[in-house]
Amino acid sequence: MKKLALFLVSILILTPTANAFALKEKVWDIFDLEHIYYYDPDGEKCTPSSGSVVSGENTLYNGETIFTADDQNRLAENRPIYERAANNYGIPWQVIAVMHFRETRLRRFNPANGQGIYQLYSYTGGGSNENAFLPAGEVSEAEFERQTELAAKLTKEKYGAGLNLNTDDGVKTLFFRYNGVANAYIAQARSLGFSEAEANRGEGSPYVMNLADEKRDARNNPNWKQIKTDNGPMTTANLQPGSFVVYSALGGSSGYSSCSNNGSGNGNLNQTAINLAWPEYGHGLTARDTYKTALSDVGLSTYGDPYARIGASCDAFVATVFRYSGVDPNFTCCGIRGHGATWNYVTNSGKFEEVPNRAGSLKPGDIRLSEGHIEMYIEVNGVGKIASASYGERTGEIGTFYDNSATFKAYRWKGN
Amino acid sequence: MTDTSLFRFNSNEKQKRIFRYSIISFIIIFLGIIIFFVVNTIINIDKTSEIRILVAPSDSTVTIDGNTYKTDSTIKIKPGTYNVKIEKPGFISYHGSIKANDSETSYLYEYLNEENENGTFYKDNEKENLIAQRISDLNADIFHQNYTGTDPIWNITPYYNYKEGLKITAEKENDNIIIKTYLLTCIDEDIPNLKQKALSYLEENKINLKNYTIKFSNC
Numbered sequence: 289m290k291k292l293a294l295f296l297v298s299i300l301i302l303t304p305t306a307n308a309f310a311l312k313e314k315v316w317d318i319f320d321l322e323h324i325y326y327y328d329p330d331g332e333k334c335t336p337s338s339g340s341v342v343s344g345e346n347t348l349y350n351g352e353t354i355f356t357a358d359d360q361n362r363l364a365e366n367r368p369i370y371e372r373a374a375n376n377y378g379i380p381w382q383v384i385a386v387m388h389f390r391e392t393r394l395r396r397f398n399p400a401n402g403q404g405i406y407q408l409y410s411y412t413g414g415g416s417n418e419n420a421f422l423p424a425g426e427v428s429e430a431e432f433e434r435q436t437e438l439a440a441k442l443t444k445e446k447y448g449a450g451l452n453l454n455t456d457d458g459v460k461t462l463f464f465r466y467n468g469v470a471n472a473y474i475a476q477a478r479s480l481g482f483s484e485a486e487a488n489r490g491e492g493s494p495y496v497m498n499l500a501d502e503k504r505d506a507r508n509n510p511n512w513k514q515i516k517t518d519n520g521p522m523t524t525a526n527l528q529p530g531s532f533v534v535y536s537a538l539g540g541s542s543g544y545s546s547c548s549n550n551g552s553g554n555g556n557l558n559q560t561a562i563n564l565a566w567p568e569y570g571h572g573l574t575a576r577d578t579y580k581t582a583l584s585d586v587g588l589s590t591y592g593d594p595y596a597r598i599g600a601s602c603d604a605f606v607a608t609v610f611r612y613s614g615v616d617p618n619f620t621c622c623g624i625r626g627h628g629a630t631w632n633y634v635t636n637s638g639k640f641e642e643v644p645n646r647a648g649s650l651k652p653g654d655i656r657l658s659e660g661h662i663e664m665y666i667e668v669n670g671v672g673k674i675a676s677a678s679y680g681e682r683t684g685e686i687g688t689f690y691d692n693s694a695t696f697k698a699y700r701w702k703g704n
Numbered sequence: 705m706t707d708t709s710l711f712r713f714n715s716n717e718k719q720k721r722i723f724r725y726s727i728i729s730f731i732i733i734f735l736g737i738i739i740f741f742v743v744n745t746i747i748n749i750d751k752t753s754e755i756r757i758l759v760a761p762s763d764s765t766v767t768i769d770g771n772t773y774k775t776d777s778t779i780k781i782k783p784g785t786y787n788v789k790i791e792k793p794g795f796i797s798y799h800g801s802i803k804a805n806d807s808e809t810s811y812l813y814e815y816l817n818e819e820n821e822n823g824t825f826y827k828d829n830e831k832e833n834l835i836a837q838r839i840s841d842l843n844a845d846i847f848h849q850n851y852t853g854t855d856p857i858w859n860i861t862p863y864y865n866y867k868e869g870l871k872i873t874a875e876k877e878n879d880n881i882i883i884k885t886y887l888l889t890c891i892d893e894d895i896p897n898l899k900q901k902a903l904s905y906l907e908e909n910k911i912n913l914k915n916y917t918i919k920f921s922n923c
Contacts, residue, residue: 509866511869601837602841626826648886661840663844671860671861678845679838681841681845687848
């Protein structure tokens, strides 16, 4: 009898519920099948984010030196003259220095073509006043000052007319105009995925952006071309740094660069997002250790909302990437839905510009924002991805790229 | 004088009787449970779909084909398409439909907006605002999943290789996926070589080219 009772109890305990008969469970882990094909956390190449080249450092994107010791001596010697002329016209002195570097390699020297130290073609009347800067050869300090003053005046009144030279975009446009806006360079920028506005700022011009990054380095991109003679063909670009690259090296850019491996203060949104997010979906609320550290460092681990504190919130993730990278330590968090604080910051602070939300136009570090969600576009080994978190559901994770342009707008960091 | 022997049980007999009653009770309960499960199974046997519900405000009334459900719940239901109503006084009602597929979970994630455009319900009520935020994020994830599905093309695009002179993107048009390959050259002689590089990239990544429409363009 006792054995029978035990048997019945066992059956009762082991009897499955009717629900199990009625339904095959399908759980909320729909992204488990995804994987990041190219992810290589140790091998990821650090690529500067948009809007920057080098920031006051004497190196190109790949670490190569820009200014020789001789260049630096000349810069130091000439700088007071650049500054005086630039101050007279309210423009950055670095603009004058760049023109000097590009045209006569910082020498106080008149070339034989009569266009002077800064090659002021327009001042010579398009060549009709070919004696404007002669004789050829070394010039006195007074003549150097005179020509520098003229260069500053033309920069302000002609090439820079209507431009805000306190912004990177304004300076890029200035250099593009100075070199002569060529349709071939606009087309070249568009073929590299730049927007029309960016193309018109000279992103496709080697004179402006040569050696700014891998794709604008003819050693890596044989299709990066340049017109080297008047009305000549497009041929493989030379290896002279673009004007804006040089300008940035002189500390003129408001951008950011120089990479490190841990993502902290590296000025690189792409690398920081890769470092903080899991390389695939399926981690629920469990943040990577790197993300936990970053949340603490940027002051969000003590933020009032419990999910933001652990990083399982879309706005907290993007804010952490911006703050921890050092790109924007003041990135506002949190609140997206209902035009919350983060939504308002991205759309109304003036620090972001709207860009087309489509593959080919997006750059690593761009934000995609709707009325209720925020996420970041990144690239992993040349493949576009989306890094994001979801409120109360999942921590920072990297997923596939998808088109959400019908309801999301894209924004790019412009700077303060 | 009372004959107490009539009321006195042999202790051994008493124990047997209690045990017998326990077994009978147990069998009755057990059979009852079995019958309940069997009946429940028969009733629910065709409810092979699931709907996950999350709605804000949390005291809204959610009705699916006339039946009322909680605003944060999961229900089992027969496969089919159902009419959904979400209502709360002072808020714009939601009227829609939801399709429940066999052995799958469908999602009813909605938050109601106030009738008064300047209303401050969500601003004043942090808990409700966070539920609405969660709903927004969940819907973004669902859109993402529905867009890409499990097609492998989304794992390898958009792809940029400026050294090779390639840019490859994928776009969804209705149920078709278009692969757009940009050959970064203005020189006609380079085109065949770059086309081959693009196709090699796709094939090396286990993309069955027959499943897609592939377009090429260049400078």
